[in-house]
Amino acid sequence: MNEIIQKALHVKNAARELAVATTSDKNSALKAIAKALDRRRDEILEENEADVEKAKERGLRESLIDRLKLTNKRIDGMINACHEIARLKDPVGEVIDSWIQNELRIAQVRVPLGAIGMVYESRPNVTLDATILALKAGNSVLLRGGSDAIRSNLAIAKAIKEGLKKSSLPETSVEIIEDTDRKNVQEMLHLNDYLSLIIPRGGAGLIKFVVENSSVPVLETGVGNCHIFVDKSADIEKSIEIIDNAKTQRPGTCNAVETILIHEKIAAKILPAMAERLRAKGVELRGCEKTAKFIEVKPASEEDWSTEYLDLILAVKVVKSLDEAIEHIQQYSTGHSEAILTESYSNARKFTASIDAAALYVNASTRFTDGEQFGFGGEIGISTQKLHARGPVGLRELTTFKYIVLGNYKVRD
Known part of the structure; x- marks a missing residue:
């Protein structure tokens, strides 16, 4: 035996x-x-x-x-x-x-x-x-x-x-x-x-x-290809704080964010400050063509949108609307944790109703998907x-x- x-x-x-x-x-x-x-x-x-x-x-x-x-x-x-x-x-x-x-x-x-x-x-x-x-x-x-x-x-x-x-x-x-x-x-x-x-x-x-x-x-x-969508109404300073936490606190965990989606109406305001904050912590940014108009990034490939990096690497995409953000997440999500940062109650409701994932967040870091943090004592x-x-x-x-x-x-x- x-x-x-x-x-x-x-x-x-x-x-x-x-x-x-x-x-x-x-x-x-x-x-x-x-x-x-x-x-x-x-x-x-x-x-x-x-x-x-x-x-x-x-x-x-x-x-x-x-x-x-x-x-x-x-x-x-x-x-x-x-x-x-x-x-x-x-x-x-x-x-x-x-x-x-x-x-x-x-x-x-x-x-x-x-x-x-x-x-x-x-x-x-x-x-x-x-x-x-x-x-x-x-x-x-x-x-x-x-x-x-x-x-x-x-x-x-x-x-x-x-x-x-x-x-x-x-x-x-x-x-x-x-x-x-x-x-x-x-x-x-x-x-x-x-x-x-x-x-x-x-x-x-x-x-x-x-x-x-x-x-x-x-x-x-599951694998955690987690996203955060920053809506046009989001508080910029607080959003950067959440993105920083979700990416850099423990990048090797499955609840760390891997892709940030930015509404085009807020991109010029948030991207430079976000990039400065993340680069100071050693994060490599990979972005779409629209993102490259606002900050210097390594061009993102199709593979980047579906990758769980488990590392100090972050994919960034500028989107026209909440609908485009939802469509992107629906295509690439692994069903782990997805978040929206917004001041719009109706947009938050639409996001949580439309996205199929184990945990959906409104104005909070994806890093909370954890048994201890949920009050389960562990997982x-x-x-x-x-x-x-x-x-x-x-x-x-x-x-x-x-x-x-x-x-x-x-x-x-």
């Missing part, structure tokens, strides 16, 4: 125990994991530093190294996340609806999904996020992280296992695949007898591969699909439901 099958069997069996675990037991396990992370802090940071150095040697760009790097502050954030998820209401056992029909009492009750497979790239915090959300929702999890973060992931998983040992939950509730050979991902995608769901988290290539090759149901966490990814879950995938989205039907020796006529 190879590593993947053995560990898949572990999480499948553990899922049965987790399904009936009490809220108290699950919360105690999360707190034990938090303590283990703190105890193993130095080891985790040391292993992460080795991953970061290797990534630098390979020439990984700075925005992606930022996603890979752990600091004491980020470890503190991971520890706090354990306590925050422990404080959240347990979704398992919630009666969603109930009614009486045919002299039967029928209840729709929330239950765990079971054993979840998580396939992700170079973000070691996902090892912890996926674990604590899965456990609180009564699920086990099989983790397969990328080679860029393997030492960090294994160190975090070691702490998780140590915490589980000190709890009443099965230590095998969480397993991590140590072999980073890509063939293991292919095998994992066909573990229908063991896993209830696969969740990919990473770049477009990984997500596309999982969606196209998995026979296990997939919860697609396992951002779903851009429409069935089962959409947007930040929190505790509720990691459950399903079943019907419990009570009768008095009732037979069907």
Whole structure:
């Protein structure tokens, strides 16, 4: 029995125990994991530093190294996340609806999904996020992280296992695949007898591969080609502040803005100031011919409009109207997060009604598409699909439901 099958069997069996675990037991396990992370802090940071150095040697760009790097502050954030998820209401056992029909009492009750497979790239915090959300929702999890973060992931998983040992939950509730050979991902995608769901988290290539090759149901966490449209009525100074935040705060995240659409009536006023602000932070601007009339930019190609840069690069297009902005977003959006900056209530309403995306913003940064920012306590990814879950995938989205039907020796006529 190879590593993947053995560990898949572990999480499948553990899922049965987790399904009936009490809220108290699950919360105690999360707190034990938090303590283990703190105890193993130095080891985790040391292993992460080795991953970061290797990534630098390979020439990984700075925005992606930022996603890979752990600091004491980020470890503190991971520890706090354990306590925050422990404080959240347990979704398992919630009666969603109930009614009486045919002299039967029928209840729709929330239950765990079971054993979840998580396939992700170079973000070691996902090892912890996926674990604590899965456990609180009564699920086990099989983790397969990328080679860029393997030492960090294994160190975090070691702490998780140590915490589980000190709890009443099965230590095998969480397993991590140590072999980073890509063939293991292919095998994992066909573990229908063991896993209830696969969740990919990473770049477009990984997500596309999982969606196209998995026979296990997939919860697609999407690519973020996010747009901001600056309407002609928008406050220029406040709009530049939002654009700066959405692009430069953490450019390597899926909720960072990649394309700015500017109404032509405000272009002459906003573009020079926006360009000055962004260039001071190292942002490369790629613009259409109209944009080039107002500021110096690298000519944008057709590919730029559909690219998730995950870097300090921003595409800029000047449009004639709200309708043209909507048409552009409808063509190139990945359905993640889209925003309009405007003082017009009717334009805001039209924008939010016309654009099909997981999160739509009026006068706010796309960077808020995040489970913690939405009050979910955390998230396992951002779903851009429409069935089962959409947007930040929190505790509720990691459950399903079943019907419990009570009768008095009732037979069907």
